[in-house]
Amino acid sequence: MAIFNQPAPPKRDNPVPPPQPETALKREPDTLNEFSFGQPAAPAPVAAAPAPTPAPAPRQAEQPVVKESLIASDLTIEGKIHGSGHIRIAGRFKGDVQVDGDLTVELGAKLNGGVRARKVVIAGELEGNIEAAQRVELLESGVMIGDVKAGVVTVAAGARVRGQVEFGWEDSGKAVARNDGGKSDKSSDKGDKNAKTETSADS
Template identity: 60%
Template sequence: MSMWKDQARKDSPAPPPEPVTLRDPAPAAAADFTPTVTPPAARAAAERELKESLIAADLTIEGKIEGAGHIRIAGKFKGDVNVQGDLTIENGAKLNGGVRAKKVIIAGELEGNIESAARVELLASGVLIGDVKAGSLTVAAGSRMRGQADFGWEGDKASSDKGGKDSGPAA
């Protein structure tokens, strides 16, 4: 029986190979090697969205944070935070230190001053013990704050108007 199988293999011709078609290369004049340019604003926005650092809920860190990205704190951090992006303090998290950020969202606890921010949001579960200097301040019902708040002022105007506040009723 094995002879028949061997004979069948010897007698039948091998199938012809399939023809291979080569693609014609595009003419050099038609090739466009111009780099795609992404506008700086769009590129910067995309980079900011991608770079967020997280301090997890089970971590306690002491030090200093500086940079251009976003920071999300879910654990405990002791030290100053100076970022050009956003800072988010999650519910149950605690930050002890000064803050400089573009946007600050507080759902946990911040014990320290917000020295410079375009926008601050104090959520219902948030606790802030310290002073705030911001472009705008949103305070949710149920949140707690102990300190002074300066918001809505442009640049140095807030510090120059601070000295002109009344200290009490006139005698």
């Protein structure tokens, strides 16, 4: 007689067969059909050749992604920036900025130095000269102390500017041609005379 109840082994309703080891050599498929009694099996139907796919159209040259660098609002940096991307200043920077992309001076930011960029947007304060920009935008909170030479200048109501501003002129000193239906503008002639006078006065 047993003093302890011994647990019975668990019952299995569906016993799992032990795994069969795979053979190293696989059996080749029979070429004879099992119902053909020695006759070769019918050849498998030949699949139709796939239709040729049209060649993909050549991709147009993709524009490289221009990256933007940020000077954060809690940073003060002194130096020089030169590059091909966009620059966004939210802190303080003292030095020259020369980029092929855009420059943005955020609200509360300050830049002391010269600027050469494709487009300049000022919401903060810029103390220095802007040269050779295609477009300059002073937003209503923007402060500009210095000279500006640009193709287009936009000044919002409330913005402040102290300095000389030149826009709409090519590097040669001639007014940019405008499509005005063939009408001549006498004020541009006066501007050309003033430019000549300034040139002769400088010599």
